[in-house]
Amino acid sequence: MILRNKNQCSKRMDSTDKIYGELIANVPEDLSVLDCLVGLHWTLVRSEKGTGMAKTLEGGECEEELRSINGMPLKELATYVKSGDFMHASLGMAAINSALNHLKNVEDITDPESPNGFNHFLSNFAGKRVATVGYFPMLDPLGEICQLSIIEREPHDNSYSEKVSHTILPFQDYVIITGTTFLYKTTINFIQQAHKARIILVGASVPLSPVLFRYGVDTLAGVVVTDEKVLWRAVREGSKKSCLTESTQSVFIQR
Known part of the structure; x- marks a missing residue:
């Protein structure tokens, strides 16, 4: 049996919430979801900044189906990276990467x-x-x-x-x-x-x-x-x- 320190677990959860919060905060407010695709291996989200991608995962907690993703504020979709539903998390990660993973941002x-x-x-x-x-x-x-x-x-x-x-x-x-x-x-x-x-x-x-x-x-x-x-x-x-x-x-x- 492995006994885990409650303080360490709490600190880890706080850091996890914080890191996602900071990534989401870096998604500009004025961007929207222009298109999305959940493929067999990869999930894509396109915004005015370009296309972001993430691995497509299934499983985790089953949450309510997302509706009307196209046209949604990109920042709103990005919050789903915190979801326990892995497919929703894939969409959220791809949304974040749509805002951050492009050459201009990298050069900055x-x-x-x-x-x-x-x-x-x-x-x-x-x-x-x-x-x-x-x-x-x-x-x-x-x-x-x-x-x-x-x-x-x-x-x-x-x-x-x-x-x-x-x-x-x-x-x-x-x-x-x-x-x-x-x-x-x-x-x-x-x-x-x-x-x-x-x-x-x-x-x-x-x-x-x-x-x-x-x-x-x-x-x-x-x-x-x-x-x-x-x-x-x-x-x-x-x-x-x-x-x-x-x-x-x-x-x-x-x-």
Whole structure:
């Protein structure tokens, strides 16, 4: 049996509410939802700023069906990122990313780096203890150069369950966390467990906002949409990975 400190749990929930509140506050009041799409693998929301995306998730708490999303204030849809209904949370995250994840905003934050995937970090990872929350196929070669631990919500033969993350993350040099954890409301939990590590948030669901640096994140590795037409068509057709290669640009921002 694992006994959890009530004060720690309360602090984590407060931080989770705060981080979502700050992200939502960065969505301009004058934007509206021009279109949305819940695809097999990705959820898209388009506003006057452009298209934002997030992983499509199902499950969680079953909430009342959303109605009349098109034309809704973007900020209102963004509040659904806090929902326990994972599909609603996907829409909320995509709404936030519609406002934040575009080239102009990224350039306003800093001069973004656009390296070739994780090659940018390979020299740093060599000989270090590295953990990933989520499975990233492109990181498989890391096992040859570092002590790699993979943590998954649904673990496989060579990975650990999220239930034991607290026994792994405090002892890492680098921790890579999937942006999907924003939808599951577990991001803050993993960040706090990895407080001694350099933390990298990764994936198309990651909001490119400096707000996250105040919570202990060191690097944001997300995407901006560069070809909306190609992306929307690909998501309608059920594309999983190829749509990202053809219609988005990887962006790395470090604090």
